[in-house]
Amino acid sequence: MFTLIQLESFVAVAEELHFGAAAERLNMTQPPLSRQIQLLERELGSQLFDRTSRKVELTDAGRTLLPSARQILDMAIKTELDVRRVSLGEAGAVTVGYTAIAGQSALPKLLRRAADEQPGVSLILRELVSTDQMDGLVKGAVDIGLLRPIVARPGIVSRPLMRDRLVIALPADSDLAGDGGPVALRALDGRPLMMYSTAEARYFHDLVLRLFASAGAHANITQYASQVPALLAFVEAGLGLTLVPASAQGLAPSGVQFRELEPSRGIKDLNRVDLEVAWNENNTNPAVRRLLDLLDTPPEDEGPA
Amino acid sequence: MFTLIQLESFVAVAEELHFGAAAERLNMTQPPLSRQIQLLERELGSQLFDRTSRKVELTDAGRTLLPSARQILDMAIKTELDVRRVSLGEAGAVTVGYTAIAGQSALPKLLRRAADEQPGVSLILRELVSTDQMDGLVKGAVDIGLLRPIVARPGIVSRPLMRDRLVIALPADSDLAGDGGPVALRALDGRPLMMYSTAEARYFHDLVLRLFASAGAHANITQYASQVPALLAFVEAGLGLTLVPASAQGLAPSGVQFRELEPSRGIKDLNRVDLEVAWNENNTNPAVRRLLDLLDTPPEDEGPA
DNA sequence: CGCAACGATGCAAGGAGTGTATTGATGTTC
DNA sequence: GAACATCAATACACTCCTTGCATCGTTGCG
Numbered sequence: 001m002f003t004l005i006q007l008e009s010f011v012a013v014a015e016e017l018h019f020g021a022a023a024e025r026l027n028m029t030q031p032p033l034s035r036q037i038q039l040l041e042r043e044l045g046s047q048l049f050d051r052t053s054r055k056v057e058l059t060d061a062g063r064t065l066l067p068s069a070r071q072i073l074d075m076a077i078k079t080e081l082d083v084r085r086v087s088l089g090e091a092g093a094v095t096v097g098y099t100a101i102a103g104q105s106a107l108p109k110l111l112r113r114a115a116d117e118q119p120g121v122s123l124i125l126r127e128l129v130s131t132d133q134m135d136g137l138v139k140g141a142v143d144i145g146l147l148r149p150i151v152a153r154p155g156i157v158s159r160p161l162m163r164d165r166l167v168i169a170l171p172a173d174s175d176l177a178g179d180g181g182p183v184a185l186r187a188l189d190g191r192p193l194m195m196y197s198t199a200e201a202r203y204f205h206d207l208v209l210r211l212f213a214s215a216g217a218h219a220n221i222t223q224y225a226s227q228v229p230a231l232l233a234f235v236e237a238g239l240g241l242t243l244v245p246a247s248a249q250g251l252a253p254s255g256v257q258f259r260e261l262e263p264s265r266g267i268k269d270l271n272r273v274d275l276e277v278a279w280n281e282n283n284t285n286p287a288v289r290r291l292l293d294l295l296d297t298p299p300e301d302e303g304p305a
Numbered sequence: 306m307f308t309l310i311q312l313e314s315f316v317a318v319a320e321e322l323h324f325g326a327a328a329e330r331l332n333m334t335q336p337p338l339s340r341q342i343q344l345l346e347r348e349l350g351s352q353l354f355d356r357t358s359r360k361v362e363l364t365d366a367g368r369t370l371l372p373s374a375r376q377i378l379d380m381a382i383k384t385e386l387d388v389r390r391v392s393l394g395e396a397g398a399v400t401v402g403y404t405a406i407a408g409q410s411a412l413p414k415l416l417r418r419a420a421d422e423q424p425g426v427s428l429i430l431r432e433l434v435s436t437d438q439m440d441g442l443v444k445g446a447v448d449i450g451l452l453r454p455i456v457a458r459p460g461i462v463s464r465p466l467m468r469d470r471l472v473i474a475l476p477a478d479s480d481l482a483g484d485g486g487p488v489a490l491r492a493l494d495g496r497p498l499m500m501y502s503t504a505e506a507r508y509f510h511d512l513v514l515r516l517f518a519s520a521g522a523h524a525n526i527t528q529y530a531s532q533v534p535a536l537l538a539f540v541e542a543g544l545g546l547t548l549v550p551a552s553a554q555g556l557a558p559s560g561v562q563f564r565e566l567e568p569s570r571g572i573k574d575l576n577r578v579d580l581e582v583a584w585n586e587n588n589t590n591p592a593v594r595r596l597l598d599l600l601d602t603p604p605e606d607e608g609p610a
Numbered sequence: 611c612g613c614a615a616c617g618a619t620g621c622a623a624g625g626a627g628t629g630t631a632t633t634g635a636t637g638t639t640c
Numbered sequence: 641g642a643a644c645a646t647c648a649a650t651a652c653a654c655t656c657c658t659t660g661c662a663t664c665g666t667t668g669c670g
Contacts, residue, residue, distance in 0.1 A: 001381060003308055015444060019617060032659050034617060044385060046392035053616040053667045058445055060590075061392040063400060066446040068384040072377060076306065079373040080349060087351035087366040095372060108538045140363055141319065141371040233413045285365075324648060337628050339648060358636045358647040 004076055006040040007069040009033055010048065014066050017056045094143045094287050097133035101204065101228065102146040102275055105247050106161055110146070113294045129202055137280050143288045145278040148203050158278035161295060165271045166207065166243040168259045169235045176241070182262040185215035192240030194231045195221040207273070208243050214266040232256050245273050309381060311345040312374040314338055315353065319371050322361045399448045399592050402438035406506060406533065407451040407580055410552050411466055411600075415451070418599045434507055442585050448593045450583040453508050463583035466600060470576045471512065471548040473564045474540045481546070487567040490520035497545030499536045500526040512578070513548050519571040537561050550578050 012022035013033070023033040041048050048062035058066065098107045128136065130150050136142030137156050146161065168183055170176055176183055176191075196205040212219040228248045235242055236255040249258050261267055277295050279288060317327035318338070328338040346353050353367035363371065403412045433441065435455050441447030442461050451466065473488055475481055481488055481496075501510040517524040533553045540547055541560040554563050566572055582600050584593060 001309055002385070003310075004306055005308075014446070020615090029660055030617070031619080031661085034619090035658085038618085044388045044392070046388050051617065053614095053618095053665085054669090055667085056617085059392075061388050063445055063448075064391045065384065065388045066444075067400060067441070068380065068387065072380050072384065075373065075377050075380065079370065079377065080307070082373065083349045083351050083366050083370045086369045087349070087364075095368060136372070140368060141375075143368075325646095334629055335648075336630085336650080339650090340627085343649090356648065358634085358645095358649095359638090360636085361648085 002040055002043045004073065006036050006043070007073055009036040010040055010062075010065065011069050011073065013037060013049065013056065014058055014062060014069075017058075019051075019056065094285065094291055095136075095141065096144045096146065096291075097128045097136055097142040098146040099128070099130055099133070099148065099203070099275075101245060101248075101273075105164075105245070106146045106275055106277075110291070110295060114291060134278070137278055140280060140283070143279065143283055143285060144291060145276075147276060147278060149274050149276050155281055156278055157281050158276040159295075160274065161277045162247070162275040164245040164247050164273040164275070166204075166211070166261065166273060167246045167249065168261060169232055169242045169244050170257050170259060171235055171238050171241070172255045172257055174241065174257070177257055177259065180259070182260040184262040184264060185211055185267060186217050188212070188219075188241065189217040190220050193219050193221050194234045194240050194242035195219075196231070204243075204273075207270070211243070211261070211267060211270055214270055215264070307345050307348045309378065311341050311348070312378055314341040315345055315367075315370065316374050316378065318342060318354065318361065319363055319367060319374075322363075324356075324361065399590065399596055400441075400446065401449045401451065401596075402433045402441055402447040403451040404433070404435055404438070404453065404506070404508070404580075406509065406550060406553075406578075410469075410550070411451045411580055411582075415596070415600060419596060439583070442583055445585065445588070448584065448588055448590060449596060450581075452581060452583060454579050454581050460586055461583055462586050463581040464600075465579065466582045467552070467580040469550045469552050469578040469580070471509075471516070471566065471578060472551045472554070473566060474537055474547045474549050475562050475564060476540055476543050476546070477560045477562055479546070479562070482562055482564065485564070487565040489567040489569060490516055490572060491522050493517070493524075493546065494522035495525050498524050498526050499539045499545050499547035500524075501536070509548075509578075512575070516548070516566070516572060516575055519575055520569070 012025050016022040019030050023030040046061035047059050050057045130147035133145035133147045137145050138153050228244050231242045317330050321327040324335050328335040351366035352364050355362045435452035438450035438452045442450050443458050533549050536547045
């Protein structure tokens with residue numbers, strides 16, 4: 001694993017394209033700078049610069065690294081500032097975890113109410129899959145989780161926040177649209193399917209596959225995305241169809257239409273998308289308590305009437 | 306500036322909450338681990354753990370650092386894999402920069418066409434403000450920029466991609482909606498305004514302020530966000546109104562309506578949102594050329610008829 | 611071809627980091 | 641309250657790493 005010093009060295013050379021000038025900028029001499037770059041190249045197994053005594057140019061690998069290097073360094077600086085800020089006794093920090101889907105529904109609400117009613121609270125927002133949120137809640141790294149119901153862990157309490165279901169998103173001119181009524185899942189057999197990325201929305205990925213399997217239909221996945229608007233954009237573009245939470249219909253481009261899943265045997269029970277708010281009962285942060293109170297509403301089923 | 310090793314040490318202790326177990330996990334002994342944590346605490350000026358010989362607990366500062374530390378380490382690993390991948394001679398990598406707004410319009414199109422017509426190209430996507438994109442184009446860190454027109458730089462060529470304008474987004478029950486015709490900007494005077502974050506959408510932030518100034522109206526900004534869908538969600542929730550590109554109307558929740566800006570003196574010329582594609586004429590990457598060809602379409606004015 | 615510029619390499623010195631051994635503090639049990 | 645086990649912090653010695661100075665080798669330019 002490389003060091004941040006090596007990344008800084010790399011960025012300086014990549015921007016100056018001259019080892020001597022870069023060294024001067026970093027307040028060091030050229031030879032150790034040269035060696036840091038070589039160490040980095042060895043670490044990454046990649047030549048980062050094509051260089052002679054007269055020219056220094058970035059390779060493809062170097063050009064790939066540069067924006068990421070900058071981003072990592074920026075994050076390191078920002079992180080240092082965040083930690084100092086909290087440490088200096090500013091308003092309590094609350095770390096909120098949310099799933100990709102909660103980011104489209106429950107999170108905006110929480111943000112709104114927090115901004116209105118608790119302007120002094122510093123929210124640290126982390127998009128995490130539900131299992132990682134639960135780990136974070138157990139360990140104290142996450143104060144509040146917006147996650148799907150999973151196996152309870154000792155010390156973690158939760159409460160229903162939202163209940164939803166999946167609906168079919170079709171291109172405007174799809175032959176599957178019919179008269180506007182529910183569509184059988186079997187009718188989706190073999191159609192190009194826009195699917196949730198397993199890294200960011202594994203629950204939905206798995207739920208969709210379970211729905212297909214229960215209907216004996218083949219899920220022909222041709223594209224992945226982690227965000228519902230991206231999936232819907234693919235549908236609008238005619239790349240295929242997808243299943244999204246009913247609550248996401250408000251995000252739809254105009255060239256997308258929605259249909260309910262026909263509630264055949266097995267589908268009705270499977271097609272359930274719950275969202276909970278969870279926290280660690282040993283969490284003593286009063287700002288967390290206050291945020292939880294903001295979310296103290298009964299479950300609601302969202303979707304068009 | 307801390308080291309990634311220190312972050313790894315911190316994460317291990319934060320997860321184990323026991324220096325001995327964390328040291329074992331890191332294949333080192335406890336005393337140097339203790340010292341790494343102390344160095345990190347000194348570097349950040351913050352106590353990260355409250356600890357005795359019997360208990361180790363995260364402080365607020367520690368809890369703030371933990372998710373960021375994880376993210377930085379994740380990014381470092383991902384970056385290393387990306388660089389190796391490019392270096393191993395896989396299909397050419399193309400770094401595409403895009404503004405927050407282009408991410409809602411031009412980018413999805415590019416992605417679609419690239420996936421269809423150039424499946425072997427590895428796209429590295431970076432959301433950057435236009436000036437940072439231009440810097441990246443000059444330096445070679447960005448191959449293709451999707452940005453607003455800014456002062457040309459030597460060696461950078463550009464081409465119009467999209468032309469747009471701002472429209473008013475109102476809650477469904479707004480008294481400003483009138484009969485559906487254009488609304489004067491003066492009528493927005495003092496209304497709660499949802500505004501673009503300067504960090505991510507400075508151009509739009511500034512354009513909105515210029516429009517207000519030219520109409521002699523006061524921009525009463527009460528919320529910031531970096532993404533159009535978030536701004537529209539705020540409008541739907543009744544928090545106020547906003548100005549968005551006409552092309553974004555397809556993203557609107559059902560509880561939001563749009564009105565044109567009345568083309569009074571000054572407004573018509575100011576209310577112009579252009580998007581260009583730019584690249585460095587010295588860029589020799591053939592994959593870049595091919596992607597540029599995909600985007601070779603005349604300017605179009607997007608919006609409802 | 612000669613020359614200047616500049617990255618790479620060799621060497622020495624100082625600094626940084628590790629493990630072993632030990633100390634000091636903290637909870638628990640009796 | 642005392643004894644004890646556990647465990648983080650500290651001291652010391654040793655090894656490795658990093659830096660700067662000096663020099664070499666290569667590259668473009670005139």
